[in-house]
Amino acid sequence: MKEKFRVLWIEDGARFDLTHLAAPVYMDGKYDLVVAENVSDAISKLQKGEFHAVIVDIRLPPGELLPWIKLHKEAGYDKIAARLGLKMLYSILGSANAEVKLENRPAWITSDRLGILTVESFPGLATDLGRLGISVFQQKTADVPDTILLDLIEKVIENQKS
Amino acid sequence: MSVEALEHTLFQQLAQLELPVAIYLISRDGRFLVCNSMARTLLELPSQGTIESSITNFWDPSERQALLEQLWNIDSSGERILTRHIRMRVGQRDVYVKESVRSIESLVENRIIGYLGCLVDITEEQRYEKLFDHLHVGIYSIDANEILVRVNNSLVKILGYDSKDQVEGRRAREFYANPEEEGSFRELVKNHAVAKQIKELVKKNGEFLFALVSTVAVISPDGEYEGRDGALIDVTNEERYKRSLNDVGVGFYVIGSRDGVDTITYCNQQFARTLGYDTENELIGRDIQTLYTAIEDHERFMRALIAKDAAGNPLRGYVERLVTHKGDQILVEVSSRLLKDRFGKIVGRTGVLSDITEEGIFREELKTFQKHIGQVLHNYSSTLLKARHTFAWVGSTIGPDPFESQKIPTLDEIEAHLKEPVQRLTLSLAEFVGKLKPYWQDRGISQEQWDLLCRLLANIENFNREIEVREHHAPFLRGLARELIQVCGTIQEAYIPREPVRKIIREASDLERIVCLASLHQAESIIVAMDHEVATLRDFLIATAEPQDRTHLVPLWSLVRQAMSNLKEFAHSQGVEFRANDESRNVQVEVVERDCLRALSSLLHNAIKYSWKRGNEPPWVQIRAHMKEGMVTVEFENYGVPIPKDEIESGLIFRFGFRGRYSGDRGRLGTGIGLTDARDIAQAFGGNVTIESRPAWRGVSPGDYSVPYITTASFSLPM
Numbered sequence: 001m002k003e004k005f006r007v008l009w010i011e012d013g014a015r016f017d018l019t020h021l022a023a024p025v026y027m028d029g030k031y032d033l034v035v036a037e038n039v040s041d042a043i044s045k046l047q048k049g050e051f052h053a054v055i056v057d058i059r060l061p062p063g064e065l066l067p068w069i070k071l072h073k074e075a076g077y078d079k080i081a082a083r084l085g086l087k088m089l090y091s092i093l094g095s096a097n098a099e100v101k102l103e104n105r106p107a108w109i110t111s112d113r114l115g116i117l118t119v120e121s122f123p124g125l126a127t128d129l130g131r132l133g134i135s136v137f138q139q140k141t142a143d144v145p146d147t148i149l150l151d152l153i154e155k156v157i158e159n160q161k162s
Numbered sequence: 163m164s165v166e167a168l169e170h171t172l173f174q175q176l177a178q179l180e181l182p183v184a185i186y187l188i189s190r191d192g193r194f195l196v197c198n199s200m201a202r203t204l205l206e207l208p209s210q211g212t213i214e215s216s217i218t219n220f221w222d223p224s225e226r227q228a229l230l231e232q233l234w235n236i237d238s239s240g241e242r243i244l245t246r247h248i249r250m251r252v253g254q255r256d257v258y259v260k261e262s263v264r265s266i267e268s269l270v271e272n273r274i275i276g277y278l279g280c281l282v283d284i285t286e287e288q289r290y291e292k293l294f295d296h297l298h299v300g301i302y303s304i305d306a307n308e309i310l311v312r313v314n315n316s317l318v319k320i321l322g323y324d325s326k327d328q329v330e331g332r333r334a335r336e337f338y339a340n341p342e343e344e345g346s347f348r349e350l351v352k353n354h355a356v357a358k359q360i361k362e363l364v365k366k367n368g369e370f371l372f373a374l375v376s377t378v379a380v381i382s383p384d385g386e387y388e389g390r391d392g393a394l395i396d397v398t399n400e401e402r403y404k405r406s407l408n409d410v411g412v413g414f415y416v417i418g419s420r421d422g423v424d425t426i427t428y429c430n431q432q433f434a435r436t437l438g439y440d441t442e443n444e445l446i447g448r449d450i451q452t453l454y455t456a457i458e459d460h461e462r463f464m465r466a467l468i469a470k471d472a473a474g475n476p477l478r479g480y481v482e483r484l485v486t487h488k489g490d491q492i493l494v495e496v497s498s499r500l501l502k503d504r505f506g507k508i509v510g511r512t513g514v515l516s517d518i519t520e521e522g523i524f525r526e527e528l529k530t531f532q533k534h535i536g537q538v539l540h541n542y543s544s545t546l547l548k549a550r551h552t553f554a555w556v557g558s559t560i561g562p563d564p565f566e567s568q569k570i571p572t573l574d575e576i577e578a579h580l581k582e583p584v585q586r587l588t589l590s591l592a593e594f595v596g597k598l599k600p601y602w603q604d605r606g607i608s609q610e611q612w613d614l615l616c617r618l619l620a621n622i623e624n625f626n627r628e629i630e631v632r633e634h635h636a637p638f639l640r641g642l643a644r645e646l647i648q649v650c651g652t653i654q655e656a657y658i659p660r661e662p663v664r665k666i667i668r669e670a671s672d673l674e675r676i677v678c679l680a681s682l683h684q685a686e687s688i689i690v691a692m693d694h695e696v697a698t699l700r701d702f703l704i705a706t707a708e709p710q711d712r713t714h715l716v717p718l719w720s721l722v723r724q725a726m727s728n729l730k731e732f733a734h735s736q737g738v739e740f741r742a743n744d745e746s747r748n749v750q751v752e753v754v755e756r757d758c759l760r761a762l763s764s765l766l767h768n769a770i771k772y773s774w775k776r777g778n779e780p781p782w783v784q785i786r787a788h789m790k791e792g793m794v795t796v797e798f799e800n801y802g803v804p805i806p807k808d809e810i811e812s813g814l815i816f817r818f819g820f821r822g823r824y825s826g827d828r829g830r831l832g833t834g835i836g837l838t839d840a841r842d843i844a845q846a847f848g849g850n851v852t853i854e855s856r857p858a859w860r861g862v863s864p865g866d867y868s869v870p871y872i873t874t875a876s877f878s879l880p881m
Binding site: 026 | 617629637638641645688817
């Protein structure tokens with residue numbers, strides 16, 4: 001049996017409003033989908049194992065790790081203003097601009113394994129994504145198909161091949 | 163006649179002269195020999211006859227010896243006459259005298275036989291001298307050369323020196339922070355008495371002080387300037403305070419009311435500038451009504467101020483129009499407080515104002531914008547209603563609904579209702595695939611279809627194990643059922659037994675239907691929740707954009723019942739029950755009904771939204787009303803989502819737009835406005851909202867928010 005691609009979907013609505021996006025991924029059969037609902041949970045999962053694709057939301061809650069709670073607090077406990085998903089990307093990619101330096105940064109994480117699925121529009125993120133070298137992006141809007149998560153995962157996988 | 167006799171005669175004659183000074187002759191040891199009538203009167207001695215007393219009896223016993231020795235030493239000191247100021251005790255009073263004494267020498271015996279002295283009563287002068295030195299006002303005299311010739315102790319102290327010697331004899335300008343100012347001040351004084359001039363002086367240690375100086379020129383009979391006398395008091399603190407009032411960004415003023423006229427008695431620079439004047443002096447003394455566009459505006463302001471005062475409060479944030487120096491109208495925001503005398507009569511008012519002309523325009527625009535958003539949200543409410551009804555229609559169309567009507571199904575309920583259809587479908591599919599396996603290639607199924615059927619079978623058999631997120635099971639099963647229906651629809655039935663395929667389609671459709679119904683209920687519940695959020699936001703925006711309604715007396719519990727009725731559907735959708743207990747005896751509160759209902763609804767909505775099941779029991783919200791110490795309190799208590807201690811203690815939970823750390827769990831909607839709005843409403847009517855959140859279980863360590871908490875929101879109002 002062919003081994004499945006491991007995918008981490010970092011999204012706080014993954015168990016609520018966005019469950020319908022997960023179904024096509026399971027149906028496709030090629031992916032083993034793991035969900036993280038906050039930054040702390042995501043970092044823990046990234047440190048424990050390798051993923052072929054990581055799909056990240058920008059507006060994430062901090063979870064239980066103190067540095068991320070602190071950033072959340074500094075932003076007035078406002079996850080929209082805090083943009084912890086973006087800050088997490090700087091951290092996991094080991095950027096000099098990272099506000100939180102990870103002690104055990106997973107070496108396997110490269111920008112071509114990352115995709116962004118967020119309600120934010122691209123112009124507001126273009127500079128950051130350019131700096132981070134992330135090219136796979138999709139805005140969450142009401143008119144996207146329910147296969148959008150699957151499409152994004154496939155793009156990330158394709159991106160690595162090219 | 164002997165010399166002594168001659169002398170005695172002369173003294174007797176001297177004593178009988180009506181000289182305007184007290185004269186006495188005393189022996190060497192101080193015994194009175196002769197006194198004239200003035201001396202007798204001054205010292206309260208017998209008006210006639212021999213005086214059986216000594217001058218030393220009038221002296222302070224502690225000073226007696228020293229004073230005597232001064233007499234004895236007159237000649238040895240080389241001075242023929244001793245002049246001194248002494249205090250004498252006459253009867254029950256102190257008499258201050260200036261005494262001049264010379265010795266009397268016996269020419270026969272060639273020795274001092276007594277003393278001749280005169281006394282001038284200077285008691286009055288002495289009192290003024292004491293007043294001069296002890297008064298808490300600095301007093302000084304400056305001569306024509308601008309030298310300080312006389313200062314009192316208070317001036318010495320105000321200037322930080324130790325003695326008068328350190329000040330007297332110095333030029334006045336040395337004490338000015340700006341010496342040039344002294345010159346101009348002198349010129350002013352030469353012509354006029356100057357009162358209430360603030361001058362900045364320098365103390366001994368270099369510190370600056372502000373002094374309120376009053377002075378008068380000393381002019382000779384022929385009109386020559388001979389100097390000036392003055393008094394000053396240290397007003398450093400007051401002046402710094404006044405100057406800081408000029409630095410603040412608001413206009414400060416004091417108005418005195420007398421005989422029906424309100425006159426500006428004090429204002430700062432900012433007040434003058436706000437109204438387009440260069441200095442505050444241009445406004446001080448003016449009738450405040452002249453700054454209003456209409457007398458009615460002033461009367462309206464006074465009515466508002468008096469009404470607030472009657473309630474024991476100052477008037478805050480009153481917006482009115484005033485006229486500037488140039489005649490332009492400006493919009494100002496005023497906060498003011500009445501001043502009254504001890505009989506309660508209004509004698510004036512103090513206040514601050516700031517120009518909000520630009521902000522006023524912005525506020526108007528913002529209110530319009532708020533109203534527009536409110537209207538848009540109103541349309542959204544209609545859209546949500548349509549969506550909800552459509553969902554209900556779709557639900558009833560797609561077949562029997564195993565879930566309770568209008569209630570959000572829990573994950574356990576969904577899984578329970580899916581269990582049997584999944585088993586049936588798995589069995590049918592497995593049976594079909596098993597029978598077809600030996601000869602599928604010739605029976606109208608392509609390789610691709612066969613592979614798909616096999617994969618779908620594997621998926622349905624293993625989904626529980628392979629999909630770790632339970633919430634993803636149902637959507638996955640719907641996708642699987644849909645795909646199965648599609649693939650079965652493409653199988654060439656001519657070569658395949660018809661019934662097994664139809665059975666799979668039927669069972670897949672049944673599975674799909676149940677997932678869709680669960681999803682419809684979930685979406686419907688989200689719409690009900692969203693409808694409340696939208697309605698609250700809409701009401702909040704419109705209510706804060708419109709002028710406030712009048713308050714009325716309303717039974718508080720009737721509003722609670724109305725809030726429960728409004729949220730009945732939402733509570734049902736969440737499976738939450740109400741448990742109400744009214745001990746408020748239908749007490750009335752004075753509120754704007756609409757606002758109070760919104761506040762109560764927000765608190766109740768929160769209690770419903772953040773409720774969890776209590777073990778095997780469905781969640782409930784406890785609603786209690788009770789009275790205590792003049793207040794009536796409604797408590798909304800729920801069991802569920804914790805509110806962390808730090809969020810309560812720091813007041814974060816009341817911050818506009820704030821959503822608690824745990825408030826967003828399980829995908830709850832929220833705007834972060836309800837609690838802020840509810841507290842503002844309660845406070846506007848003299849009450850408050852407080853929140854308490856404690857672990858529902860015993861022995862939970864502080865900061866453990868993984869367990870359910872009992873949260874109580876208390877809404878209190880004065881009865």
